[in-house]
Amino acid sequence: MKRFLVAIGAMALAVGASVGASLAQTPKDTLVIGAAVFSDSISPAAGGYLTLSFVYQTWEPLVARDADDRLVPALAERWEAVEPTKWRFHLRRGVKWHDGTPFTAADVKFTIDYVTNPQTVYARKSRIAGVVGTDIVDDYTVEIRTATPSALLARGLADIAIEQKATTEKLGIKEAHRKPIGTGPWKYVEWVAGDRYDLTANPDYWGGPPAMKNLRLRSLPEGATRVASLVAGETHIIEEVPVDLLPSIEKRRNLKIDAVESSVSLVLSFDVRKPPFNDLRVRQALDYAIDKKTMLQQMLGGYGSVLDGQLVTKSTFGYNPRIQARPFDRAKAKALLAEAGYAKGFDTKINTMQGRYLSDVDIANAAAGMMTEVGARTTVNVLEGAVWAQLDRARDQGPIYQVGWFSVGDADFNTVWYTDGSKRNYWSNAEFNKLWEEARSTLDEPARLKAYNRMMEIMHEEVPSIFLFGLPRISGRSASVQGWQPSRDSLLRLHKVNVK
C-alpha cells in the first residue's frame, strides 16, 4: 500500500521529467566510472592514499606502478644508482605539459625540493623521506641524493606527482592544485566536489591518446546505489562491489566482475604486552581456531586470498614461499589454550572500524565466533574512524584489533608497523627491527629478499597478528568495456579502457 502511494507521487513527477530523461543519457564517447571513495581534493599534497587515484589522471610520477604493483617507467625512462646514495633518472624527451610547454629536469627538481621541505605539509612526503637533495645534470637528467643508501627511492617516488614549476610558481601551490596542468593522459575540465570529476583526453599524451574522448569519475559512496548505476547503464565501471550484491551482477550477462588480490593484508593484531596474549601459545591457539578458507568463501565471495601465514601477499616483494598458514584445527587450539592455563577460557574483544575494508565487520564477527568456539569468548567492538586513530596513537587498541596494512608491492611498507620505529607496535623483536633497517638501506636485492623472508619466518613463529586475507579489489563493469583491469594498489588506470 505504501508503495502505491509512493508510486503515485513518483509517477506524477515522472511525467514532467520523462521529457528530460532522454537527455540524461551519457554521451557515447565518455567513460563513466562509479568511484566508491571520492577524494576531497585533487591536490597531490592532500591526505588520503586514494587521492592519488584522482591526482594521477592528470599528473604523473617519475616512476609509476602498474596494475600489478611492478615499477614501470613514467616521466623517467630509466634510472640507475650511480653511487649507493645517488640515483640518476633519465627523463622522457618530448613530453609536454597540458599547456603545451615542455617538461624538463627543472620541474622535477622543483617538485622534489618543495615536497621534501620540512615546512611543507604534503601527505605522502614520508615516501621519499631520505632524500637530501636534487641536482639537475642537464634538461633531461636529474640526480637525487639520499642520506643513506635507499633501495626504496624509486618505489617511493611512485607516490609523488611531478608538478609544473612555471604554473605553480605563477599561481601559488593552492591555486595550481585546483586546476591541474599535468603531463598525464587526461586533462582537467571540471571538479564538482562530492559529485563528479570531468576530464578530457590529452591527444598529445606521450603514451598515445586515451581510447575514450572524455572521462567522468562519479562519486557513488553507497554500495547499492553504485551497483544500481551499473545495472542501469549509467556507469561503465564501478569500484568495490559489496560482497552481498555480487550475485546481482553475476546473474546478468551484460555485466562482468573483475577481481584482483590487492596488496592490503587484513590482520588481527594482539596486544602482546598483557595477558592472555603475552603467552605465545594463546596467540597460536587463536590462529588455529580460525577457519580462514571458509571465511574467504563466505565473507569475501571467494575473491582475494588467505595469507600464507605471513604479512605479505604472494605478489609482494619479500614473500616467503616456504611458509604456510596454520591449518584450521579446533582440537589443537583447545589443547594449546589448556596448556597455557586457560582451559576454562577467557573474555576478550576485537576492535574494528566499519566500512574501512571490504566486509570488515562481518569478518571480525565471524572470527569472534570461531574464537568463542574454542573458549576465547570474544565480542566485537566497532569504532568510529577518529576514535580509532586516537587509540592507535596511544597504542591502546585493546587486546585484539583488526587492521589492513598496505604494502604497495614491497614488504618494507607494511613490515614497518611491527618495528619499534613505527611507535605503533605492540610486539617487539630485536632481530626483526635490525633486519628491517638493513633491508631498506642496501641496494642488494637478493640480500633484501633474504631479510624479508627471515622477517616473515619470525612473525609466523611469534604470531604478533593472525594473518587473515589479502583483500580483493572487486570491480564491476559493463561487458562492452575493454582493456580494464582493477589494480592491486586500487588506483584507477583508465588510459587504455575502451567502450565498444
Place this chain on the structure above:
Amino acid sequence: MRYLLRRLLLVPVPLIFVIAFVFVVLRLTGDPVAIYLGLDATPEQEAVLRAELHLDKPVIVQFGYFLADLAQGDFGTSIQFKRAAMEVVMERLGATLQLLVLGLALAILLGIPAGVACAVYKDKLPDFALSVLAVIGQSMPSFWLGILLIQLFALDLGWLPTSGRGGLEHLVLPTVTLATFLVPNFILVTRVSVLETMREQFVVTARARGAGAARALWRHVLPNAINPVVSLVGLQLGRLMGGAVITETIFAWPGVGRLMVSAIFQRDVPIVIASVFIVAVTIILANLLVDLVQAAIDPRIRLR
C-alpha cells in the same frame, strides 16, 4: 512586528551555544592532524600542521581564536579541502535547499489533502486506509525506501536515473524519498486538527444556519485548522535535514548533509561548524517565515 524583532535579536544566542558545543565535542573526540596526515606522518609534519591549525594550544584558547575569526566572518580553512570552509559549504547549499524545498512541498501537497480526507471520512474506509499508510510510512526507513525506488523506477522500469545530480529527472526519486519521510506527520496532524475544529461551536452553528458540508469545511474549518499544520512545517525542518543526510547518501546527491557527515568523520571542524551554522540559520529563518505565515492566516496572532 516588535515580536518579530525580538525573535531576530535572539537568533545569535542559540547559534553561539550550538557552535561552542560542536567545537568542543569534535576537538575532544578526535585529532584532525592524525586523521588528515594518516598514520605514517613524520613528527615534523605534524608539528607544522598542528601550529597552522592552532592545535598546539588548549581547547579554550583554540575556541577563542575561532570566535575571533568568526566575528570577521571567517569560518577557517577546511582541513580536507584546503579552502575557505564557508565557500565549500555554500557550493553545496543549493543542492540541499533544492531537495528540502521540493520534498517539503510534495509532503504538504500530499499530506494535507490526505489528512483532510481522513477527518471528513472519519472511521470510514478512506480514513482507515490513509491512517494505516501513514503509520507504515512513518515506520519505513528512508534508506530502504530509497533503494526500493531505485530498484523499481531506475532498474526495472528504466524511467529515471539511479543517482547523481543533473536535470529534473534526477530530482524525482530523492524528492519522493524525502517527502515520504514527512507525509505521515502531515496526514496525522491535519486529521486531528480538522477533527477538533469540526467539533467547535462556530462550525456547528454554521452547519445549523444552513451552510453545506463543503462550504463549512472550506470557509470555516480549514482556515482555523491549518495553523497547527503550519507550525508543524517549522518543527519538521530539523528532521528534514536528518532525512536529507540519508537521502543524499543513497542518491549520491552532492549536498551539505553528506558533506557535514564526512566532515565529522574527518574531524574537519571548520566545515562542520560552517555547515551547522548554515543549517541552523536556515532553520531559524524558516521558522520566522512560518510565524509570519501564521500571523497572516490567523488575525489572533497578528493582534497579540
